[in-house]
Amino acid sequence: MARMVVALGGNALGETPEEQQAAVKSTAEKIVQLIKKGHEIVLAHGNGPQVGMINLAFESSSRTEEDVASMPFPECGAMSQGYIGYHLQNAIQQKLREENIDTNVASLITQVIVDEDDPAFDSPTKPIGAFYSREEADRLEKEKGYSMVEDSGRGYRRVVPSPLPVDIAEKDMIRELVASGKIVIACGGGGIPVVRKENGLAGVPAVIDKDHASEKLAEELEADYLIILTEVEKVALNFGTEEEKWLDEMTTEEAKRYADEGHFAEGSMLPKVKAAVEFAESGPNKKSLITSLENADAALKGKTGTQIYEAREGEI
Numbered sequence: 196m197a198r199m200v201v202a203l204g205g206n207a208l209g210e211t212p213e214e215q216q217a218a219v220k221s222t223a224e225k226i227v228q229l230i231k232k233g234h235e236i237v238l239a240h241g242n243g244p245q246v247g248m249i250n251l252a253f254e255s256s257s258r259t260e261e262d263v264a265s266m267p268f269p270e271c272g273a274m275s276q277g278y279i280g281y282h283l284q285n286a287i288q289q290k291l292r293e294e295n296i297d298t299n300v301a302s303l304i305t306q307v308i309v310d311e312d313d314p315a316f317d318s319p320t321k322p323i324g325a326f327y328s329r330e331e332a333d334r335l336e337k338e339k340g341y342s343m344v345e346d347s348g349r350g351y352r353r354v355v356p357s358p359l360p361v362d363i364a365e366k367d368m369i370r371e372l373v374a375s376g377k378i379v380i381a382c383g384g385g386g387i388p389v390v391r392k393e394n395g396l397a398g399v400p401a402v403i404d405k406d407h408a409s410e411k412l413a414e415e416l417e418a419d420y421l422i423i424l425t426e427v428e429k430v431a432l433n434f435g436t437e438e439e440k441w442l443d444e445m446t447t448e449e450a451k452r453y454a455d456e457g458h459f460a461e462g463s464m465l466p467k468v469k470a471a472v473e474f475a476e477s478g479p480n481k482k483s484l485i486t487s488l489e490n491a492d493a494a495l496k497g498k499t500g501t502q503i504y505e506a507r508e509g510e511i
């Protein structure tokens with residue numbers, strides 16, 4: 196039996212409420228397979244399309260409807276955790292019931308603390324929300340203090356920073372739930388980004404990478420595995436080229452070298468590999484695994500997926 200933090204990628208959820216409702220059924224099946232084996236599972240998930248949709252809906256309707264307030268980005272993130280958690284926890288609970296496994300699932304609204312001095316705040320990179328004309332973009336910069344950038348000829352978009360996670364505000368609660376055998380869904384969308392202020396936590400418009408937040412969660416929970424489930428069965432070198440080579444495993448040293456050589460795309464595979472390396476190096480017997488949802492079980496048996504581990508003394 197092992198403790199695992201499982202990070203679900205975009206394909207575990209789909210992009211519309213209907214798609215999500217359908218996708219979480221097969222996601223739940225795979226997750227309950229792992230629970231059935233006796234593993235302690237904590238789930239984290241992405242929220243890109245979902246928070247994008249929520250943000251865009253408020254942005255456009257608050258422009259035309261007087262009684263729709265403009266919704267701050269951290270609040271949009273909180274809504275996405277609720278919306279995704281609602282579907283996921285129902286689907287997993289139902290599957291547990293069918294399998295006669297006597298436990299409960301809870302999604303926890305999770306705030307992830309970031310450092311106000313994180314250099315990411317000096318150069319926002321993550322585009323969110325609608326496309327605007329140059330005039331509208333200028334006005335938003337002045338009136339709301341947004342950072343707006345031109346996005347590949349399609350107009351201007353707001354960009355927010357992507358700082359690294361420093362701490363998880365609700366970690367004690369997550370620990371208690373896990374210790375009492377509950378299934379927890381936490382750190383959705385990388386968590387709601389907050390900074391510490393004298394009078395408590397304050398939300399900031401930013402996006403925390405869900406792979407990094409999941410890594411932080413895995414460390415905090417002293418998990419044995421960080422499992423990053425995405426669209427591909429394995430990580431590749433020379434991805435998408437004729438020299439493509441799928442990897443069964445890599446040491447953290449190899450992974451760092453491959454990353455430096457540019458094998459992993461920024462914003463997709465690179466944060467996963469970085470998170471996997473960080474977790475594998477966080478203590479003895481810590482392993483990371485990158486694979487697809489379909490192959491999670493087989494990958495845990497060493498049959499597929501890409502394992503990332505730290506080569507320690509005595510090993511080659």
Ligand code: ADP
Binds near residue numbers: 204425429
């Ligand atoms: P998620 O939504 O699961 O977080 P992303 O779509 O952001 O995942 O990233 C996973 C994608 O990264 C894969 O589907 C693949 O297209 C792409 N990718 C980029 N570089 C690599 C690589 N070296 N090996 C495998 N996949 C890669």
Ligand code: MG
Binds near residue numbers: 205
């Ligand atoms: Mg994706």
